[in-house]
Amino acid sequence: MEWGSGLPLPDWAVSFGEAVIVFALAYVIQRLLARLLADRMRKRFDRQSLSRTAMRAIRVGIFAFAVLIVLDSYGFNLADFTLSVAVFSAVVGVILAPIVGSLISGVFLLADQPYEIGDMVEIQDTGQRGFVEDITLRHTKIFTLDNTFIVVPNGTIRERDVINYSAEDARTRQTIDVVVTYESDLDRARKLLVRVARRTDAVIEGGPDIRIGAARYPSEPVVLLEEFGDHGIGLRLRYWIEQPYRLNAIKSSIQTAYEDAIQDEPVAIAYPHSHLVFDDTSGSLTIDRDGIGSSGRAGGERTGDAGTDAATDVETDGGAGGNVDGTTDPVSGGEADPEAGSGTDGTDDSEPSVGS
Known part of the structure; x- marks a missing residue:
């Protein structure tokens, strides 16, 4: 091939032009095939993911064929190139293992559905x-x-x-747990919960039973007594919805409406709390005369609430060397004279004895 001036074109330029033309044709062909085969693929495959994967495979095949043509135009030997690709793939196989594993997982994912x-x-x-x-x-x-x-x-x-949430049936069952006090009207609490659920938008009010395998479930809201708890009676509301993307919004609407519905009803929501009860106790402390041991029981008598101070009654028989009023009988341990050992001002008035 020659230029307008009669100069010949370089071989690489000719090959580059041919490569551009080949890739352009490959692009046009894959676009045309995509339009022609798109509807047929959708009818052939029930699943949209399979039809998209098949179309991607066709596009990749067309461009791969175009690459082989371009390489042949540049003088590459396809047999040697295939061998080189095989060797290269074996060398980088460890590096590409995660990608290959992901591709294999994608195949299984499309097959398992x-x-x-x-x-x-x-x-x-x-x-x-x-x-x-x-x-x-x-x-x-x-x-x-x-x-x-x-x-x-x-x-x-x-x-x-x-x-x-959309595998076989868009209807999804949800639950809400409510705990009411033991003093509440249980029957009224259950009826109010069912009524509130039925009046909430997107909640299935009733109709034919919903089948899941061999099981059949009522489609209308149902309240079950779940348990007798420490703080109240547990109720469980089961209801069905057809909009799984509104799970939290529907649950919030039901709980808000139920809280408003029980304001003027004999129903109260239980909450964790504790009631402490203290038993009344009494006792006495007895000190024996010799001051060696004690008998009886030491204790305090509580009156009123748990927060009041305890009053303790102490009985004594006059221990050795000690009296209730705090004075000391130095001789017999009997009744002591307050003025015998010390003055009223706290000083010692007794005369010191002189030892021999």
Whole structure:
């Protein structure tokens, strides 16, 4: 090929032009095939994730074929190139192992069908809820209820517990636990809770029983007596909703409405509290005459509430060398004269004795 001036074009320029043309044709072809096969893929596959994966595989195949054509135009030997790719893949296999593992997990994920595009799911260990936006061979994209995207690698999500709220039936059962006092009207408390739940938007009021496997559950709200607790009687409300993305809002509405409904009713919400009772005790302390031991019981008599001071009654028989009024009989331990040993001003008036 020659320029307008008659100069020949370099081989690399010719090859580059051919490569551009090949890639442009590959792009146009994959776009046309996407339009032609999109509807057929949706009809062929019931699951949207499979149809998207099939279309991605077609696009990758077209561009891979274009790359091979371009390499051939540059003079690469495809056999040698294939061998080089195999050797290179073996060398970097350890590095690419996580990516390959994620791709394999994506294949199993598409085959097992734990969730589908459009399903509402919850990652249980993190509590994140959202709608599945896309499923690829490498990751799952979830559009959360907080208006954010989270991208979870398929190798990770297969090892975590995922709750699917839209798998078979959009109806989801929820529970609310309420504890009322033992003094409350139990029958009235249960009726009010059922009535409040039925009047809440998005709560299924009734209808045919809901079947889950071999079990059948009533579709209307039901209140069960759960337990007799330390502080009150536990009631459990079970109700069904059709909007799993409003779990918290519906629960809050029911609890708020129930709190308002019991204001003028013989029903009270129990709360943890303790009532302490102290027994009345009495006793006496007896000191024997020799002052060696004691007999009887030492104790205090409590009167009134637990916070009042205890009064103690002490009985004495006149211990050795000691009287109740604090004076001392130095001779016989009998009745002592207050003025014998000390003066009224606290000084000692006795004469000192002189030893021999």
